[in-house]
Structure formats: structure tokens, C-alpha cells
Amino acid sequence: MNALTWISLGSLTAWAWLLLGQGLFWRTDVRLPPRSAPPPGDWPPVAVVVPARDEAAVLPRSLPSLLAQDYPGRAEVFLVDDGSTDGTGELARSLAERHGGLPLTVDTPGEPGPGWTGKLWAVRHGMALARARTDAEYLLLTDADIAHRPDSLRELVAAARSGGLDLVSQMARLRVATRWERLIVPAFVYFFAQLYPFRRVSRPGARTAAAAGGCVLLRRDAAERAGVPESIRQAVIDDVSLARAVKRSGGRIWLGLAERVDSVRPYPGLGELWRMISRSAYAQLRHNPLLLAGTVAGLAVVYLAPPAAVLAGALGGDRVALAAGAAAWAVMAGTYAPMLRYYRQPLWTAPLLPFTALLYLLMTVDSAVQHYRGRGAAWKGRTYARPEAAP
Structure with missing residues (x-):
């Protein structure tokens, strides 16, 4: 098996774990827990x-x-x-x-x-x-x-x-x-x-x-x-x-x-969306270049590899890569569908998630670039230093 096949199988394995082992993150039924009103006169200030x-x-x-x-x-x-x-x-x-x-x-x-x-x-x-x-x-x-x-x-x-x-x-x-x-x-x-x-x-x-x-x-x-x-x-x-x-x-x-x-x-x-996301993306990674590299690689394998494997597998006749990539892409779209439904968006846009993930990957890299240029975490006229470097 070539490298593309191994990557597509790795992506499918990752999606199987995300589907079942990451706290059912894709479900959107987590709303306010069961509640009963306090008795009259007992509502706290x-x-x-x-x-x-x-x-x-x-x-x-x-x-x-x-x-x-x-x-x-x-x-x-x-x-x-x-x-x-x-x-x-x-x-x-x-x-x-x-x-x-x-x-x-x-x-x-x-x-x-x-x-x-x-x-x-x-x-x-x-x-x-x-x-x-x-x-x-x-x-x-x-x-x-x-x-x-x-x-x-x-x-x-x-x-x-x-x-x-x-x-x-x-x-x-x-x-x-x-x-x-x-x-x-x-x-x-x-x-x-x-x-x-x-x-x-x-x-x-x-x-x-x-x-x-x-x-x-x-x-x-x-x-x-x-x-x-x-x-x-x-x-x-x-x-x-x-x-x-x-x-x-x-x-x-x-x-x-x-x-x-x-x-x-x-x-x-x-x-506007780019600035909103990139201003804190590198802070989420604790301003760590190794975490940045791992995040970029992870996004590529998990989100970008499935459609790439489908395309390359179809053109090159690699049935294993094609099947694994298609399965991973299907699980990805399926886990994204509940969030689209919550936002009242058409479900046919779920397979577009790899493109959106590519934008997030670029925003994350841009966040690191802006940090090293001294413009990281800038918001409404203020730029914040890396926490451990702050006074």
C-alpha cells in the first residue's frame, strides 16, 4: 500500500474514534439541564x-x-x-x-x-x-x-x-x-x-x-x-x-x-471572520510552534485527506484509498449535520466541511505569523503580549 492509502486509513481511524470516543461532541441536544423554579420569594439577587x-x-x-x-x-x-x-x-x-x-x-x-x-x-x-x-x-x-x-x-x-x-x-x-x-x-x-x-x-x-x-x-x-x-x-x-x-x-x-x-x-x-478567529488561535496553542505543527498536520490528515484520497483514488485506481477516504468523508459530514440543523442550514453543505477546515488551518497559521510579527491577539486597538512575557 502506498502513502496515500495509509493516510486515508489513518483518517478513517481518526474519524471512528471522534465519532465514538470524543464525548459525543457532534450531538446538539445539550441544552439547559432539567430545572425547577425556586419557590416564590426565593429568587436570588x-x-x-x-x-x-x-x-x-x-x-x-x-x-x-x-x-x-x-x-x-x-x-x-x-x-x-x-x-x-x-x-x-x-x-x-x-x-x-x-x-x-x-x-x-x-x-x-x-x-x-x-x-x-x-x-x-x-x-x-x-x-x-x-x-x-x-x-x-x-x-x-x-x-x-x-x-x-x-x-x-x-x-x-x-x-x-x-x-x-x-x-x-x-x-x-x-x-x-x-x-x-x-x-x-x-x-x-x-x-x-x-x-x-x-x-x-x-x-x-x-x-x-x-x-x-x-x-x-x-x-x-x-x-x-x-x-x-x-x-x-x-x-x-x-x-x-x-x-x-x-x-x-x-x-x-x-x-x-x-x-x-x-x-x-x-x-x-x-x-471580519478571519480576524475574529485568528486573533486567539495561536493563544489556544499556547504560542507553541510544536503544537502549531501538530495542529496543522492533524487538520490535514483528519479533514483534508479524505477528499484528496477520494479524488486520487478515483483517478489512480486505488480502491482502498478511495473507499477509506469516502467513508471518512461520510462520517465527517454526518457528524457535522446536527450542527447545520441547529443553525437551520441546508444539510447538503455538510460535505463542504473540508474546505472550511482548510480556511481554519490558514487562519491558525496566520495567527502564529501575526504573533511573531508583534501583532498577535490584537482586538479593538489593543495587542496583548504572550502571557508569560506580560508584566
Whole structure:
């Protein structure tokens, strides 16, 4: 057997393992766990912390949804204006005056301290405001581009209370309006679930920990026990770091797909999506060239080899390579179909996943290139150093 045949068989073996041995990552039925509402009068107070930097474009569609939460207990929103230049803070105040609803406090933390990322510096300030002004038992950490259905907070708190959970996070349903969004966004969530299988994340004894930063309900005493956000102040991928800190400190966490939480941020072209993904891809690999090389090789064998084997096998008469490549490609498309269904996309696009994976491979390499050029992890005018090199 030639090298192509061996590679195609290796790819098929990898897909067999991913299908059965990676925590059923491809299933999309992981939603909020069974929950029962607390008795009347027993709904705990909640502080909603929203870090925001130059978010005037999305705030009119997200902030009113937070202010309009139908929550039976006390809740207050703290929007932290992280040095915006587009009038984010003023717009937030005017939206609160226009729509009413939950009380809103808008404040600014000043420039991040040494060794802090901007978002976590803003979260730190918002949590300090919540501690000073409320007796909140829970903190809802949510991004400025996230819109919540009216019962979102109520369902999150009920799930946390019923399950005895310290952290409940939902992967917001991202926007899929443009051609590039439809091609790349479902794959983004699919790849995330492959790295961090939701069932394994939620298993108390498992080491896997992750969260989706757009929507995280966090018990206040669990945050204090884990020392967050101070203990993760340098993290570029802050949601995963947060979940790890909470789980390491003995907290119980849960992660699943959202039904009541949606991102309203548009990514109309490939360039916007490319920057969103590449800014943190190399940080995910701990800025390690060996991990980068292994990731590139792994993506090539797992995602690119099957269609290459089908094509080469058909042209060269290699029946084993053709059959193995076709089988691996079929398993790949089959595991991707549930995510496409969740995003209401046509299932015939599932076989296009190798092309999308090729784009992710190039984005990952570009992330490393930008890092070594001193432009890694750049976001909204800030560039963050490699964590161990930070002050």
C-alpha cells in the first residue's frame, strides 16, 4: 500500500474514534439541564456585568433585551464602558431612559492595569461595582453583542439552583446571515465542541473545562473561591480560563447550546471572520510552534485527506484509498449535520466541511505569523503580549 492509502486509513481511524470516543461532541441536544423554579420569594439577587468597548453598533439590539428581563427576583445591570470612542456609554444611558426595565449603571474602569487584558479589566471593575452596590448571589457575565430572550436570566438561575451548579454557560447562537457566516460560523461551534465536548465539560470528575464567554452565570462565592478574574487576568481566551479556574477550585460547571441567547454581531465578510478567529488561535496553542505543527498536520490528515484520497483514488485506481477516504468523508459530514440543523442550514453543505477546515488551518497559521510579527491577539486597538512575557 502506498502513502496515500495509509493516510486515508489513518483518517478513517481518526474519524471512528471522534465519532465514538470524543464525548459525543457532534450531538446538539445539550441544552439547559432539567430545572425547577425556586419557590416564590426565593429568587436570588443577580448582577449583570457587561464589558463594552466601541459597541454602539450592536448595543441597541442587545442592551434592551437585558433591561427587559422577566426575572422574579432583584437584578441590576452594570455596563462597563472600556475606553470606547464611539459613544457606547452615552448610548447605553439613553437606551435605559427610553426602554426602562432593570436598573442600569454605566461606569468606566480606566486603562487596564499591567498584565490585564481589556475585557477582564472591565469585568473586574463590573464585579467590584456589583459587590459594592448589591448583595448579588449570582453574576451574569454577558458580552455587549448578546441579546437575551425575556426569560433567559430566569431559566439560567433556575438551572443553576436546581443542579447545584456554580457556573452555567450557554454558547450563544451566532449570526448566520451572509454567505461567509453560513460557511464558517456553524463550523466554529462544531470545532469548539470537538475540542471541549459539552458532556465531558459538565461531568464533575472530568478534567475538561470550558465556557462560552457571551453568556456565563457565575455564583459569586465560586468566583471568590477561584480568585477570578485576578487569577486569569492575562488570559486572551478568558471564557475557557474562567471555567478551568472554577472547576479547579471545586466548582461544578455546565456548558451547552443556547435556545434563548443570540449574538447580534455581524461578520459580513471573510475578513471580519478571519480576524475574529485568528486573533486567539495561536493563544489556544499556547504560542507553541510544536503544537502549531501538530495542529496543522492533524487538520490535514483528519479533514483534508479524505477528499484528496477520494479524488486520487478515483483517478489512480486505488480502491482502498478511495473507499477509506469516502467513508471518512461520510462520517465527517454526518457528524457535522446536527450542527447545520441547529443553525437551520441546508444539510447538503455538510460535505463542504473540508474546505472550511482548510480556511481554519490558514487562519491558525496566520495567527502564529501575526504573533511573531508583534501583532498577535490584537482586538479593538489593543495587542496583548504572550502571557508569560506580560508584566
